[in-house]
Amino acid sequence: MEDSFMSHRSTFLLPPQNKDNTSSVTNYALVILNQRLPTYAPLLWDHAKLRVCADGGANRLFDEMTQLLHSEQPSLLQSRYKPDVIKGDMDSIRTEVLEYYKKLGTKIIDESHDQDTTDLHKCISYILDQTPDIDKSKLCILVTGALGGRFDHEMGNINVLCRFSNTRIVLLSEDCLIHLLPRSHCHKIFVQSSIEGPHCGLIPIGMPSAKSTTTGLRWDLNNTEMRFGGLVSTSNIVKGDIVTVQSDSDLLWTISIKRKP
Ligand SMILES: Nc1ncnc2c1ncn2[C@@H]1O[C@H](COP(=O)(O)OP(=O)(O)OP(=O)(O)O)[C@@H](O)[C@H]1O
Ligand SMILES: Cc1ncc(C[n+]2csc(CCO)c2C)c(N)n1
Numbered sequence: 001m002e003d004s005f006m007s008h009r010s011t012f013l014l015p016p017q018n019k020d021n022t023s024s025v026t027n028y029a030l031v032i033l034n035q036r037l038p039t040y041a042p043l044l045w046d047h048a049k050l051r052v053c054a055d056g057g058a059n060r061l062f063d064e065m066t067q068l069l070h071s072e073q074p075s076l077l078q079s080r081y082k083p084d085v086i087k088g089d090m091d092s093i094r095t096e097v098l099e100y101y102k103k104l105g106t107k108i109i110d111e112s113h114d115q116d117t118t119d120l121h122k123c124i125s126y127i128l129d130q131t132p133d134i135d136k137s138k139l140c141i142l143v144t145g146a147l148g149g150r151f152d153h154e155m156g157n158i159n160v161l162c163r164f165s166n167t168r169i170v171l172l173s174e175d176c177l178i179h180l181l182p183r184s185h186c187h188k189i190f191v192q193s194s195i196e197g198p199h200c201g202l203i204p205i206g207m208p209s210a211k212s213t214t215t216g217l218r219w220d221l222n223n224t225e226m227r228f229g230g231l232v233s234t235s236n237i238v239k240g241d242i243v244t245v246q247s248d249s250d251l252l253w254t255i256s257i258k259r260k261p
Contacts (some may be wrong), residue, residue: 035145055088146171209249
């Protein structure tokens with residue numbers, strides 16, 4: 001039974017040398033969206049093997065990484081933190097930023113002809129195209145700037161979780177993270193209490209869930225129904241280091257991220 005659990009660990013919020021070798025994820029990719037970079041962005045950058053900016057996300061990398069790491073010269077930092085790819089409809093990236101990264105060798109993919117998918121969707125498609133099938137189960141895509149800000153963008157970003165429900169994708173803000181718990185699995189969430197929690201939530205997405213069962217929460221669900229207009233589990237609290245979740249519907253898991261003192 002143990003093997004049928006899908007495990008989740010936010011080790012990407014810990015320095016890479018603290019990474020535990022038991023994790024099923026060995027390959028992180030980073031997508032930077034067009035919202036303020038979180039203070040822990042340099043950490044995510046270090047974990048990632050592939051770094052992609054969604055259109056105006058490149059402006060954030062260019063302007064804000066230097067503010068987060070003020071120990072070094074801005075120009076040095078700008079050339080060190082070079083994205084592998086910038087992809088999107090290119091209506092938000094500044095010309096000077098585009099030219100700067102192009103000169104450094106960043107691949108630029110202009111998809112302004114596609115006005116039916118979001119820049120995040122375009123970036124996820126690119127990362128999946130680059131990942132051999134055999135490696136897809138070890139891939140986890142971290143997305144900064146995905147929450148807070150414009151509500152239509154937030155919902156578009158959550159829709160990407162549903163559209164790519166077979167891919168591990170974590171949406172991040174300064175204050176919390178969100179990912180999908182597909183109904184196909186029982187889930188074991190290893191809470192890294194030094195950096196996340198205790199506030200958390202479980203939210204049915206797309207359809208009501210007739211039966212969800214959890215362990216490890218202050219207000220556990222016990223074959224409980226959740227639906228919008230009825231009960232959804234917000235403002236819950238993790239009790240210990242492991243939370244388990246089982247449901248007949250896909251659920252969103254969200255947990256707070258602790259601010260550095
Ligand atoms: N305020 C926000 N809240 C949440 N996500 C955002 C926000 N702003 C941008 N994003 C994300 O960053 C991506 C790139 O942002 P960018 O501003 O380049 O998008 P855009 O295509 O120009 O958006 P729009 O044309 O709707 O303003 C968006 O596709 C979205 O996923
Ligand atoms: C029904 C419908 N609603 C909205 C859009 C607009 N839209 C959705 S994604 C996107 C690209 C943003 O970078 C744009 C402009 C559409 N095409 N179809």
